[in-house]
Amino acid sequence: MTDEFETPDGYRILHVEDLAPQIAAIADLRKRLGGAPEAWTAAEISDGNMNAVYRLTGPSGSLIVKQALPYIRVIGEGWPFPVSRIHFEAAAMARQAELAPAHVPALLHRDDGLGLLVMEDLRGHAVVRQALVAGTHFPRLAAHMGEFLARTLFFTSDFHLATPQTSAIEAAFSGNAHLCRTSEDVIFTGPYGEAPYNRVTRGNEAVAAALRGDRDLKRAACEMKLVYRTRSQALLHGDLHTGSVMATATETRVIDAEWAFFGPMGFDIGALVGNLLLSAISQPGHDGARCDRAALSDRLLQTASDVWTHFAECFAALAARAGGELLAPAIYDETSRRAIVADHLRSVFEDMLGFAGAKMIRRIIGISHVEDFELIGDVAVRAERERHALRVARRLLLERRDIAAMDAVRDLVRAEAAGDAGPGR
């Protein structure tokens, strides 16, 4: 086994001034930017936690260059991280582009040796998480993401493919296991113990300590960790929160697929739904002068609900037409096929709720916090909004087998709005 942290031969960390000469050597990209490389401008626009990201602009156009660093960007060399993740990101993007071409940026070039991806510049698209904080409404988000989820999950699953094909996809992504292990650690384990880098908003220390002593919650989180590790249903994006989606009023694109692996469908859906719930719950903490925060909160609860509904309807429609071996039409009539798909979707729904809950908790008491709360300037208000989210998340984890439908999730969010017992709780 090779050392997963070894950088490829010839790998070097690029600096902003290296980009023009590097890209100019690739004829297609040079043509796309136009003019002489000396006239191009390069700017670092790194935003996520992991990678260096640049925009390169020439007279004829612009493009985005992403380089995987051999460590986690926001932490530094103290947390080494495999450059090979760029290989898995490119492979996942290629498959997403086949299955849902309207919802991923075009991949223009890759260089696994340098850990480099070059892709379409999504001009006019905003990162959904920050845009929601600013009060933007994305009317097409739920429909687009429901379709993206249904198509990428269905067509890479046993509902569409035969076993040798799903096995081959799973094996092709098995080398990304270091990233899976990191996900397990930061989502399902770290928040519940004394992990380094865990962080809690001032005033919520007692609440966090109570969660860390909550046996029922920890048992549910461990169950979800086991589901994450063992339920091999489809090729996932692997980190599908609202920071991995860029959108306009009419378009929606998914980025940052480096965490891709073959896993439980509910994990991708739960990541998105959980982060939409975080946004909905955070809204009353943000500046109400810019927009009607209560209305936006309601609309986001509806969006979270619609993501699931669109996913489930689209998946069921694809499954109804499926000719694969699993639902062999010679064995199962229409009624049976519908029942089997409904059973599957019910099980995905439960997983989705559990993962949504786990993702919400980890964003509040774990290592990686989110702007939905971080940008609430008043720390007491921020802490109170976080406590609301924690109460909701805990119930999603513990009650996931009993929650009938997305309506009940909405009711639960509203019911828990009133439940705050203050920071000491």
Added chain:
Amino acid sequence: MTDEFETPDGYRILHVEDLAPQIAAIADLRKRLGGAPEAWTAAEISDGNMNAVYRLTGPSGSLIVKQALPYIRVIGEGWPFPVSRIHFEAAAMARQAELAPAHVPALLHRDDGLGLLVMEDLRGHAVVRQALVAGTHFPRLAAHMGEFLARTLFFTSDFHLATPQTSAIEAAFSGNAHLCRTSEDVIFTGPYGEAPYNRVTRGNEAVAAALRGDRDLKRAACEMKLVYRTRSQALLHGDLHTGSVMATATETRVIDAEWAFFGPMGFDIGALVGNLLLSAISQPGHDGARCDRAALSDRLLQTASDVWTHFAECFAALAARAGGELLAPAIYDETSRRAIVADHLRSVFEDMLGFAGAKMIRRIIGISHVEDFELIGDVAVRAERERHALRVARRLLLERRDIAAMDAVRDLVRAEAAGDAGPGR
């Protein structure tokens, strides 16, 4: 992708007279047999459905040679089958030998090019299935198999290993997917439709037709097919019925691991338990002069029950000592760890019951029947014993979530003894 049915370069089907020269070329094996190869005797002892098996005997000892044919032996060239299965069998045997050395024959030599394994001759051991028909009792079988199952499943699972390790094992066996696809077909799909080679005992045609029209049953069988395909918990033997176990009164060895893959723990346990139930239910149909068939039947129900109990106890004991990332001792106290393991075992128990039921049905109305019933000379008695097994199997599949423990399985077998409504049912 290479053609999975292409035989390796240099592959040829060996004949009985080729064996001595082939083996004599390997110094260790030559020494083990002793004397001159011309004095060795070779005999074909093929018994299972798949491969050619020979015993080679010299003055100092004997050994077993197994060759994977490029088709299914009992069917012929009309059903091609990948020779690569021998590679996966050897890899699985090597791991079983590490984890449960007392319960596998020693692997002496392998030649992937010829699809050849050479192993220890288990002299004095009987194939358990046939020996049970003959009335033999194996007092150590349940304890040994419970331990074999617990150790091979625990130590290849997330309860012991970290994610990069389980991912690597899973990827290493992903190339055996053609055999998984065949298992799915002959266990979960074929019996419920008009698959070629399906066979039904005279008198049970109407019962088989009723099962093929039974929507609830087919839905349950399809659920188990999905579990088989998507629940990646441990490295399995993959075909652990009573014909894959050889035993004496004091020793127990598992053979024929060519179906190995990374899958649901309940599949291995259910294969063994289901086949022990078939034997128990078949006993009253066999010659009562040789032994007390009612007592043997009771003892086999106890054995099936004890396999589960030994497995569960041994697994829980291993998990209690586990230092792995899943049950991180810094996060979970003893009570929590026990609860998480108990939840897992409950889920494995349900899978086990479902797989046991599916395995029982496929042996009665599918392609591959078993001596437990085939050796009952009186066809009407055989058909009646099979109907008893089918009633039990159907209930295991449909009631798997409600059956509390193995005692209830025993009660269910006894209750269904009285339920026969005759061949027309």
